[in-house]
Amino acid sequence: MATTKSPNTDSTITIPTHTKAWFYSEHGKPSDVLKLHPNWSIPQLKDDQVLIKVVAASLNPVDYKRMHGMFKDNDPHLPVSDERLLAHKPKNLSFIEAASIPLxxxxxxxxxxxxxxxxxxxxxxxxxxxxxxxxxxxxxxxxxxxxxxxxxxxxxxxxxxxxxxxxxxxxxxxxxxxxxxxxxxxxxxxxxxxxxx
CATH class of the missing domain: 3.40.50.720 (NAD(P)-binding Rossmann-like Domain)
Structure with missing residues (x-):
């Protein structure tokens, strides 16, 4: 576990060093390439990246197309996100509702x-x-x-x-x-x- 200060409060945040993660390292059918790793190392972040705790997620056609390799030229498979692509979840939405809306x-x-x-x-x-x-x-x-x-x-x-x-x-x-x-x-x-x- 690692600890860091929250940017918006004086509280301390505990960040795990490992987590469970679904991943794929090659393109293909989900049943062939999607794997569960029980002890995935949390990556070291660059200054313009953030670590996201997934509470809810939505799957869209682009997700299976990416997994099947339709975007090989620009799909880096990074497990972190560029902070400029993120927004705060509105307080009046649940995590499930918020996950279903953006795409x-x-x-x-x-x-x-x-x-x-x-x-x-x-x-x-x-x-x-x-x-x-x-x-x-x-x-x-x-x-x-x-x-x-x-x-x-x-x-x-x-x-x-x-x-x-x-x-x-x-x-x-x-x-x-x-x-x-x-x-x-x-x-x-x-x-x-x-x-x-």
Whole structure:
């Protein structure tokens, strides 16, 4: 165990020298490459790095893509984070809630910016009941000022879309969104639909 002063208080923090850790040292299927180390050494940190105690984590498509080697050229496998990429957890969120938000929210927001969504434009969200889709809907409505929001989901999630503020919920098991008479200024595709030409 090592001790250090907390930067924001006069209290002392005890930092372990070892911990349990899931890791992978080569790319491949998780069942082949992911391993549990029962006594992983805590790394020595550089001045611009911080040690993170994981209380809750979320897994996103980018995580399995990274493990499968899709980002080999820029994936250093470092067990520490650059401090400029971090933010404090809001006090009104649990660790589980806070872990689930950042990547999905960033993906939703950046996509809407790239689409050029602005006040008065309409949007169709394909896959509206998923993690990113729910943020796309809320951001489109409350931040970007969309005039009309349509979204697809399965039958059981149609009411959920309505509660999020979707004007035109579309049950993709019963309707083909391409056959609808309504037209939209932009389409945010979260499922990789193939459009008819």
């Amino acid at each position: 999905a929210m960033e993906t939703a927001y950046e996509g809407l910016e790239r689409l050029g969504l602005s006040a008065g434009k309409s949007i169709l969200v394909l896959g509206g009941a998923g993690g990113v889709g729910t943020y796309v809907i809320q951001l489109a409505k409350h931040v970007f000022g969309a005039s009309k929001i349509g979204a697809t989901s399965s039958t059981g999630k149609i009411e959920f879309l309505r509660k999020l503020g979707v004007d035109l919920p579309i049950d993709y098991t019963k309707e083909n969104f391409e056959d609808l008479p309504e037209k939209f200024d932009v389409v945010y595709d979260l499922v990789g639909e193939t459009f008819k030409s």
